[in-house]
Amino acid sequence: MNSQRVNHISECFIQRKYEVQESKQPCYLSPWDLIVLSAHYNQKGLLFMKPKIGQDGLFSMDRLLESLKDSLALTLVHFSPLVVNLLLYHDRHRSLIFVDCNKGPGVRFVHATVDVKVSDVLSSADYYIQSVVTELVDGIFIGCSMNHVIADGTSFWHFWNVWSEIHRAGGIPISITRSPIHKRWIPDCYDPADLFLPYIHPDEFIRRYEPPYQPGLxxxxxxxxxxxxxxxxxxxxxxxxxxxxxxxxxxxxxxxxxxxxxxxxxxxxxxxxxxxxxxxxxxxxxxxxxxxxxxxxxxxxxxxxxxxxxxxxxxxxxxxxxxxxxxxxxxxxxxxxxxxxxxxxxxxxxxxxxxxxxxxxxxxxxxxxxxxxxxxxxxxxxxxxxxxxxxxxxxxxxxxxxxxxxxxxxxxxxxxxxxxxxxxxxxxxxxxxxxxxxxxxxx
The missing domain is CATH 3.30.559.10 (Chloramphenicol acetyltransferase-like domain)
Structure with missing residues (x-):
């Protein structure tokens, strides 16, 4: 079942709906962030049954996709580090890695289909979804892949909670229940802009582990x-x-x-x-x-x-x-x-x-x-x-x-x-x- 072909339908990049003052400031990372630079992305997703009837009659996948994009754009206003790239500045024998919230392509949004039913995912021994798959035969899978340097599990699901909250509000600007705090914690005796790593090239600290790590896992x-x-x-x-x-x-x-x-x-x-x-x-x-x-x-x-x-x-x-x-x-x-x-x-x-x-x-x-x-x-x-x-x-x-x-x-x-x-x-x-x-x- 793992060999089911995923059909790529479309993709685009979602940017913040509008800019906020906080997004103009660099985000310096903490030791807790930097030690996981070589970790793989956090990939989790939620599986839903596909509705048979929508608010105005038959369920519309196109309408759902547009509402997800609109609510995501509003959500990213509150989560600026998710729309940008990590930047590396090196000084002789050391490097500083930080987040410049003014630069980045946005969040990649992919719509794909696969000829799989919800029951296949729930009951099969070995089935796992290998890509960010949006549309199943009778279900919707909304997946998210997030750089582990940016967020741990608590923050990962915080993002999800805010996104779903905004989506339920109809994709309009709202005062969210739990606003994220982006300033990273380090002890007071250290300067957050001085968290240098003793490397000058990413190959010195980034390791690539392509799956499967163990054959037949x-x-x-x-x-x-x-x-x-x-x-x-x-x-x-x-x-x-x-x-x-x-x-x-x-x-x-x-x-x-x-x-x-x-x-x-x-x-x-x-x-x-x-x-x-x-x-x-x-x-x-x-x-x-x-x-x-x-x-x-x-x-x-x-x-x-x-x-x-x-x-x-x-x-x-x-x-x-x-x-x-x-x-x-x-x-x-x-x-x-x-x-x-x-x-x-x-x-x-x-x-x-x-x-x-x-x-x-x-x-x-x-x-x-x-x-x-x-x-x-x-x-x-x-x-x-x-x-x-x-x-x-x-x-x-x-x-x-x-x-x-x-x-x-x-x-x-x-x-x-x-x-x-x-x-x-x-x-x-x-x-x-x-x-x-x-x-x-x-x-």
Missing amino acids: RERFFHFSSKNVNALKAKANEEINHESEMAKISSFQALMSLVWRSMIRARGLNPNRVTHCTLAVNNRRTIDPPLCEEYFGNSISVAIATARVGELAHHGIGWAALLLNQAVANHTDKAVRNFVYSWFESPYVVDLGPFLDAEDTVQVASSPRFPIYENRFDGLGKPVAVRSGYTNKFGGKVVAFPGYEGGGSVDLEMCLPPDSMSALELDEEFMAYACRAGNDYCG
């Missing part, structure tokens, strides 16, 4: 009902009662404990091998004073739990969950600031290469707290599913989304080599709590 969506997530949380906390009276395992930590144990078990690694589980942590809530959720940019770090494979197998869900709990608890304001201080002492860009072949690591991205299903575009109703593109995929990668029905349910997109994915789907402990998303027995 399998992607699966697994659904965890709120009932099963709560059961995992209760089980984990019950198991650690005699070990730690202070710690309280969260629902997500309990779920990731199950995922970590199960994915490593499916890889069949040597019991003496060291394994890691990394969780993306939102620094907006960590630093003191905290940043508002409307801070637009990157503000994430990773909390890392470490154990030996044999230890994960010997101990229960609660033990592994406690390791994750402690890793998050250790991620304090002091830890975040120390990271930033050390980066200024020795600036660098993360090389993703080692992650692509790290069979001993489970890397968790995104969050079930993101307001994904709140994106309601006028005339389309509630999204029926969220899907991601092919970027940043490798064995051991887990992408977390809220479940469609809400209430604390979670959907996980999980990536493993073929043999390991088959083993995971036969894992009794894992499948006691999970079901294949999109299947009839997933209710």
Whole structure:
């Protein structure tokens, strides 16, 4: 099904509806932004059922496209960094990368079709949408690809929320509910215009990782009902009662404990091998004073739990969950600031290469707290599913989304080599709590 031909219909570039004073100022990046210069774009999209009847009779795809373009142009007034290019200024042996909000072609808007039904996307084991596809046989897929240097997951979905809000308002200028804050955070003792990298050419810090990174990599969506997530949380906390009276395992930590144990078990690694589980942590809530959720940019770090494979197998869900709990608890304001201080002492860009072949690591991205299903575009109703593109995929990668029905349910997109994915789907402990998303027995 991945080989379905995508038919390119049209494309154009969308600029801001009008200029604002803020867009005339350069946007300097923070260490959190610069370290992901070599990361792939964030690619996510929402799948909707195609309406049979529009406001004035039959549904019009042309009318929908025009309304999406108009509302996007108004949305970009509030999100100036999305319409421009990154600029590089080099001075001898170092470079400064920043955003000039006065220069750029705008946002590329593509309309394409594919002979695929919504049910194909929801039920197929291996199906993923390889391009930004707008029109399916009976559905609409609105996808977005955003440079990771410009925004993390929180900011990515903030943009979506504003776009859908403006679209529901009929594409007219409105006072939006949550205005983005574009000034990037760095400690007061540093100048934001002096974040130089020790390179003079992009080839020194940009790595190209063309998919597929691992031949035959399998992607699966697994659904965890709120009932099963709560059961995992209760089980984990019950198991650690005699070990730690202070710690309280969260629902997500309990779920990731199950995922970590199960994915490593499916890889069949040597019991003496060291394994890691990394969780993306939102620094907006960590630093003191905290940043508002409307801070637009990157503000994430990773909390890392470490154990030996044999230890994960010997101990229960609660033990592994406690390791994750402690890793998050250790991620304090002091830890975040120390990271930033050390980066200024020795600036660098993360090389993703080692992650692509790290069979001993489970890397968790995104969050079930993101307001994904709140994106309601006028005339389309509630999204029926969220899907991601092919970027940043490798064995051991887990992408977390809220479940469609809400209430604390979670959907996980999980990536493993073929043999390991088959083993995971036969894992009794894992499948006691999970079901294949999109299947009839997933209710």
